[in-house]
Amino acid sequence: MLVLGIESSTARSSVALVDDERVVASASLGIARRHGEFLAPAIRFCLTQAGIEVRDIHGVAVGLGPGLFTGLRVGIATAQAFAAARQLPTVGLCGLDVLAFEVRYSIRPICVTIDARRGELFWAFYRSVPGGVQRETEPRVGRVDELIAEIEAQGEEVLVVGDGALRERHRLQEAHVQLGGPEIAWPDATHLAQLALPRFVREETVRPEQLLPIYLRQADVRIGWEQRGRLRGGVAPEAST
C-alpha cells in the first residue's frame, strides 16, 4: 500500500510517498510563503525520482492544522483535488498529533505547540501508549502564559516540542520542561503518511470533500474585515467562534 502525504500547515511544507516498509521519497521546504508553488512540483519530483506512476498511489493523507491558514488550504486543496481526480480515499490528520507521533518514545508527558503567529500558540498534550501516542487534551489556541500554567499543572517534567517551543524557549524554561530542538519543530509529511497508513489499511478513511481545516480561531475574519469591509462601508458583525 502506497500513501501520498502532504503537510503544509506550518512554516515548513513537505510531501512524501510512504509504503508499509519505508519512506519511498520525500521533499520538504522551510520557506512558508512558497507553499503554493512548492507542493505540486515536489509531488512530481517524488513520483519521478521513485519511478512511481500516479495510478500506483492508494490513498492521500493531508495535515489539517491547526496552523497558518493559507498554507493549510494550499495543502488541503491539492490533496482534495488529486484524490478526487483519482477517486482515492483520504485521511486528514491534526498536525499536533503528527508531531507528537514523532516523539512517541518519550517517557515524559508530551506537549506539542505550534506558532500561531500574532503572539499566540496552538497546543495539545499527549502521553505515550504502545504503538504511538494518545492525545489527552483538545487542541487549543492561547498565549504562552496559559500554556505555562497548563504545563505546571501536569506536576512532572514535560517534553515540549514544536516551533512554538522554539519561539517561546526563554519563557518555557521558567517551567519544568525539556525542550525539543528544530529537528522536531514542524510536522512532516513522512510521519504524517506513516501515521495515516494503518487507517488506510483499516479503511478508516473519508471522501476528499470531507477534508476540512481545523480552524481554532476566527481572528483572521476580523482582520480581513478591517482591511476590506470598512473601506466598503461594512459594519463588523459580532465576533463568532
Add this chain to the structure above:
Amino acid sequence: MLVLGIETSCDETAVGIVEDRLTLHANVIASQTDLHAPYGGVVPEVAARAHLEQLLPTIDRALVQSGARLSDVDAIAVTHGPGLVGALLVGVSAAKGLALAHDLPLLGVNHLRAHVEVAQLEYGDLTPPLVALVVSGGHTSIVVMDEDGTFRQLGSTIDDAAGEAFDKIARFIGLPFPGGPEIDKLAWGGDPSAYAFPRAMQHDGSYDMSLSGLKTAVVRELRRLEAAGQEPDLADVAASFQEAIVDVQLEKTLAAAAAEDIDQVVLAGGVAANSRLRQRFAAACETNGQRLVVPSIPLCTDNGAMVAASGSNLLAAGSSAGIDLAVDPNLPLAG
C-alpha cells in the same frame, strides 16, 4: 479539446467547461454573496474558507452538467491573478492537484483578459482590434486587444472600482450587498438628471477615472438634505449617481475607440450587467456605427466559463504554465 476552468479570485467559486474554444458545456457558480453580505463587502478570509468548501462540489456539478468525466478533460485552466491571494491559492492548488492526477497541461489565466475573451462563447471568435471596458467590483479598466491578440491597458480607475462605488452608495442609502443590482433596480424609477453629481476627469484627455469624489458628493448631498429636513427621492439619487458613473465610462471608452480608430467595443465584468450601462452603450454604438459585444449577464459576472475560454486560447497558442504556477494578486493585464 475540452478545457475545465476554475475561478476563485474573489467571492464566486466557479467552474466552467468549454470545448474547442467556443462551445460552452457547463458553467456552475457557487456564490458566496450571503456570507459576505453582513460585512457589506468581500472579506478575504471568509472567501478563502468558502472556496475550499465549495470547490470540489462545484467541479462535480460542472462535470455532471457537461456530461463529461474528468478523464475526458484535456487541460485544466485556472485564474492565477489578479485577485485575493488566499482565494486565488485555493483554486490554483486544486487545479494543480487535478493536473497532476491526470498528467494534464495547466493553464494560468489572467482574470481581466478572461472577462473579455468570454465573449467568444456567444459571439464566436473575436476579431481584434477591439476596445474593452472591464468593469466590476474589483476593477475598472479600459483596454485594447490588438490585432495579434495582445492586450494593452489604456487607463483605469485611480481609486475605487465602479462596483465598489455601487456597494458603498447602496449601503449608505440602506440597500443590501451587493449594491450594483439594487441601485440598478431602484434607478429605474428615478430621474437621472435630478442631481448634478460630478464626473471627475471626464474631459481630461486621459483614460483614467476617479470615483471617490462622486461617492463623497452623493453622501454629502444626502447629508445636506437631511440637515435641511428634506426627504430625498432615493430613486432620483440612485439614477443620478448611476448616470454619472455611466457617463464617464461611456465617454472614455468611446474616446479610446475613436483615438485608436477601432470600431468594435466589448463590455466586460460584473458591472457590465448594469442595465443603464448596457442601454447607453447600445445606443451610442449604434449611432457611431460601432459593433458592440456584450456577453449575457451570467458571463459578465465572475464565472468559470470565462476561465475555460481564456484557457482554451492559451492551450491553442501552446502556452501552458508549469506545475509551479504562482498566484499574482496584482497580475497586470499586459504581458
